[in-house]
Amino acid sequence: xxxxxxxxxxxxxxxxxxxxxxxxxxxxxxxxxxxxxxxxxxxxxxxxxxxxxxxxxxxxxxxxxxxxxxxxxxxxxxxxxxxxxxxxxxxxxxxxxxxxxxxxxxxxxxxxxxxxxxxxxxxxxxxxxxxxxxxxxxxxxxxxxxxxxxxxxxxxxxxxxxxxxxxxxxxxxxxxxxxxxxxxxxxxxxxxxxxxxxxxxxxxxxxxxxxxxxxxxxxxxxxxxxxxxxxxxx
Amino acid sequence: xxxxxxxxxxxxxxxxxxxxxxxxxxxxxxxxxxxxxxxxxxxxxxxxxxxxxxxxxxxxxxxxxxxxxxxxxxxxxxxxxxxxxxxxxxxxxxxxxxxxxxxxxxxxxxxxxxxxxxxxxxxxxxxxxxxxxxxxxxxxxxxxxxxxxxxxxxxxxxxxxxxxxxxxxxxxxxxxxxxxxxxxxxxxxxxxxxxxxxxxxxxxxxxxxxxxxxxxxxxxxxxxxxxxxxxxxx
DNA sequence: TTGGCGATTTGCGCTGGCGCAAACTCCGGA
DNA sequence: TCCGGAGTTTGCGCCAGCGCAAATCGCCAA
Numbered sequence: 001x002x003x004x005x006x007x008x009x010x011x012x013x014x015x016x017x018x019x020x021x022x023x024x025x026x027x028x029x030x031x032x033x034x035x036x037x038x039x040x041x042x043x044x045x046x047x048x049x050x051x052x053x054x055x056x057x058x059x060x061x062x063x064x065x066x067x068x069x070x071x072x073x074x075x076x077x078x079x080x081x082x083x084x085x086x087x088x089x090x091x092x093x094x095x096x097x098x099x100x101x102x103x104x105x106x107x108x109x110x111x112x113x114x115x116x117x118x119x120x121x122x123x124x125x126x127x128x129x130x131x132x133x134x135x136x137x138x139x140x141x142x143x144x145x146x147x148x149x150x151x152x153x154x155x156x157x158x159x160x161x162x163x164x165x166x167x168x169x170x171x172x173x174x175x176x177x178x179x180x181x182x183x184x185x186x187x188x189x190x191x192x193x194x195x196x197x198x199x200x201x202x203x204x205x206x207x208x209x210x211x212x213x214x215x216x217x218x219x220x221x222x223x224x225x226x227x228x229x230x231x232x233x234x
Numbered sequence: 235x236x237x238x239x240x241x242x243x244x245x246x247x248x249x250x251x252x253x254x255x256x257x258x259x260x261x262x263x264x265x266x267x268x269x270x271x272x273x274x275x276x277x278x279x280x281x282x283x284x285x286x287x288x289x290x291x292x293x294x295x296x297x298x299x300x301x302x303x304x305x306x307x308x309x310x311x312x313x314x315x316x317x318x319x320x321x322x323x324x325x326x327x328x329x330x331x332x333x334x335x336x337x338x339x340x341x342x343x344x345x346x347x348x349x350x351x352x353x354x355x356x357x358x359x360x361x362x363x364x365x366x367x368x369x370x371x372x373x374x375x376x377x378x379x380x381x382x383x384x385x386x387x388x389x390x391x392x393x394x395x396x397x398x399x400x401x402x403x404x405x406x407x408x409x410x411x412x413x414x415x416x417x418x419x420x421x422x423x424x425x426x427x428x429x430x431x432x433x434x435x436x437x438x439x440x441x442x443x444x445x446x447x448x449x450x451x452x453x454x455x456x457x458x459x460x461x462x463x464x465x466x467x468x
Numbered sequence: 469t470t471g472g473c474g475a476t477t478t479g480c481g482c483t484g485g486c487g488c489a490a491a492c493t494c495c496g497g498a
Numbered sequence: 499t500c501c502g503g504a505g506t507t508t509g510c511g512c513c514a515g516c517g518c519a520a521a522t523c524g525c526c527a528a
Contacts, residue, residue: 063373067463069381073373088366089359094373114355121352125323131365132322138372139297139307139328145379146423147303150485180505189380194485196507212494212505229301384515415476428515430477446475446524469528476523483516492507498500 005032005055009106012079014053014130017122026116026123030106035059041082041097041105048085048093050107054078057103058165058177062186063095072186074137075100077164081130086110087117088131100177145189148229153188154198155227158208162217171209172218180213239266239289243340246313248287248364251356260350260357264340269293275316275331275339282319282327284341288312291337292399292411296420297329306420308371309334311398314364320344321351321361334411379423382463387422388432389461392442396451405443406452414447 006027009015015023030053035041041052041059059076073095076082085093108116117124144153158175166173181192181199188195199215202208207223209216217223225231240261243249249257264287269275275286275293293310307329310316319327342350351358378387392409400407415426415433422429433449436442441457443450451457459465 063377065377065381067381069377071377071380073376085366087362088369089363090366090370094370114359117358118355121348124351125348128321128362128365129323131362131369132319132324135322135365135369135372136328138369138376141376142307142372142379143297143299143303143305145376146305146420147299147301181507182505186380191486192506193487193508196505197485200507414474425516426476427478427517430475431515434477444476471528472526474523474525476521478521479519481517483513485512486514487512488510490507490509493505495502495504497502 009053009055012053014079014081014126015123016126018120018126022120022123026108026120027106029112030108033105033107035099035103035105037099037102039099041099041103042093044093044096046093048083048091048110051081051083051086051110051113052108053106054080054082055104055106057105058100059103060098060100060183061095062098070186071189072183074134075161075164081127084113084127084131086113087127100179150188150190150194151198152227152229154184154190154195155223157184157187158215158217159220159223159227161215162220166217169216172216173220174214174216178213179215184215243287243289246287248313248315248360249357250360252354252360256354256357260342260354261340263346264342267339267341269333269337269339271333271336273333275333275337276327278327278330280327282317282325282344285315285317285320285344285347286342287340288314288316289338289340291339292334293337294332294334294417295329296332304420305423306417308368309395309398315361318347318361318365320347322365334413384422384424384428385432386461386463388418388424388429389457391418391421392449392451393454393457393461395449396454400451403450406450407454408448408450412447413449418449 009027010020010023018026032055035057042048042050044063054076056078059082061073061076061082062070063073064070076097082097083093085091144156148156161175161179162173165176167176181195184195185192199208199210202223203210205222207217207219209218243261244254244257252260266289269291276282276284278297288310290312293316295307295310295316296304297307298304310331316331317327319325378390382390395409395413396407399410401410415429418429419426433442433444436457437444439456441451441453443452456465
């Protein structure tokens with residue numbers, strides 16, 4: 001682990017308020033891993049031996065249902081923790097985490113968590129703050145699913161992806177990892193057919209540009225209007 | 235606060251592994267409140283001044299959307315914490331909590347949380363374990379909303395209510411607080427009309443008995459079959 | 469006992485979005 | 499360069515469940 005990494009890491013929200021010496025003690029106990037695209041970081045039901053900090057790449061977190069459905073719970077972006085089951089009193093991972101692209105992660109053995117929580121209260125508080133945010137997000141998802149039309153949900157999903165993984169290009173804001181219609185369908189509780197129809201319609205209206213495993217948002221503001229149900233379909 | 239209360243409280247999961255003297259120091263700083271039916275325990279957006287332990291009664295946690303929809307996030311049963319926004323790094327409550335029946339709660343000032351977390355690691359760990367459970371529940375809700383039919387979702391909701399607030403009667407298992415069709419609709423993302431139709435159909439089949447703000451589950455096992463999608467509608 | 473109101477039931481028509489299926493497109497490897 | 503297959507598009511038919519509206523029921527208060 002180079003010192004360049006170290007200084008980038010120090011700026012992450014999870015380490016806010018953590019003293020430099022403490023940061024060294026924390027990071028010093030991690031090992032750095034590369035995860036190839038499409039490979040799992042951890043798997044549902046598996047013993048939660050480690051927790052992770054994503055340094056580079058994007059990870060998709062999914063749950064499978066007994067009857068064979070897959071639902072995407074969230075995408076992880078660089079700087080976020082994942083697999084922190086132990087901090088929440090679980091011994092197994094509740095979901096599958098798959099690298100959407102080649103990734104770099106730091107990994108700590110889960111058994112270190114209780115000592116970390118006791119010795120580094122800022123780190124612990126930051127972690128639980130992130131958990132609080134996820135709980136919020138999950139409730140927001142429930143509310144969206146309960147009250148919105150498919151069109152609004154898909155628009156919301158795209159905006160969320162843009163916010164966490166958007167990269168400016170000359171055409172608009174590109175979602176910076178491969179994402180298929182099927183993936184978007186699994187995030188929004190619909191079918192790839194419906195997503196495809198929506199994207200086609202939006203492309204006709206010039207709101208997005210999309211291709212194979214690729215979506216670029218051209219008019220985020222228009223999309224927001226749709227997401228909030230303030231636009232009638234033509 | 236009587237010592238009878240004290241011994242009941244000691245047996246709660248949140249206080250598992252907490253030494254008796256520590257328990258006294260924790261509970262000693264709480265004040266006990268009665269909340270009348272339909273009155274709020276705390277409200278969305280409000281400053282999170284306190285966190286609570288429900289001792290008796292049932293509390294409904296709801297979120298309102300900007301466009302006027304109400305969604306029920308969960309019901310709190312005796313022994314559960316609520317309003318722990320501070321432990322998750324929030325300064326305001328994320329939802330409304332309304333007493334479904336007359337309730338008794340313990341309340342602590344939120345500013346005590348950091349000291350509690352530092353001084354009573356078991357209490358803190360138990361709390362975060364509960365948070366972990368809620369995060370799981372929320373994800374389960376998302377998955378249900380994404381993959382199940384309304385009929386299955388309503389069946390799941392009833393079974394969940396039975397599990398956390400069921401009281402045996404000679405007719406079956408009664409959900410032990412007033413609950414309307416509208417309430418069930420808000421839990422499952424549907425309309426009171428559809429809930430009413432489902433309950434009527436189930437009543438004809440002898441699976442439930444229901445009346446004004448009252449539901450009794452007669453055949454939980456049959457309902458489970460419906461919830462899991464293993465029964466075709468007649 | 470009688471109103472009155474909130475909760476519930478039920479009918480009816482409509483439509484958003486799914487299921488199925490077929491055609492097409494494009495990328496990557498041989 | 500060509501081929502195979504994954505990803506995507508699109509047409510078509512259907513139905514679960516919503517919206518609306520009206521009728522009914524049952525609890526509570528006077």
